[in-house]
Amino acid sequence: MEIALIVLGAIIVYSVATYFMQRKMVKTLTQEEFRAGYRKAQLIDVREPEEYAAGHILGARNIPLSQLRMRMKELRPDQPIYLYCQSGLRSGRAAQMLYRKGYRDLYHLKGGFKQWTGKVKKKN
Structure with missing residues (x-):
């Protein structure tokens, strides 16, 4: 029982720390803010190809989170990068990965x- 509480506590601390670290690394934008700036940025859909094919924001490039490490060179560090996924989880992880690379x-x-x-x- 004690070990389970320690593990649970560690998971909670890790989740909270990750949340605050992510907020420092990536700015979360409302739809209006996102729409106002994405045309002047690199717009990246980090979902898998079949999700992208089913529908994506006009002008987005598909670089799945699973391929991001290998395809990072396709992104320019001197220009804003607007990321999105299905719900916001994968784009947050993608931002953390990119942040660690400068x-x-x-x-x-x-x-x-x-x-x-x-x-x-x-x-089609």
Whole structure:
């Protein structure tokens, strides 16, 4: 019982620390803020290719979180990077990964693609 409480406490501390670290690394934007700036930035959809094909924000490039480490060179560190995924979890992890590699101008969409009401493109 004691060990379970220690493990639970450690998980809670880790989750809270990760949340605050992520807030320092990446700015979470509302849909309106995101829409106002994404055309002047690198817009990256970090979902998997089949999710991207089912519908994505117009103008977004697909670099899945699972491939980001290998494809990081495709991103310019001197330009803002706007990230999104389905709900906001993967884009937050992507931002952490990019931040550790020296990228600083990072933003992600609050609520992710499932909250998006702007223009969407689907692959036929």
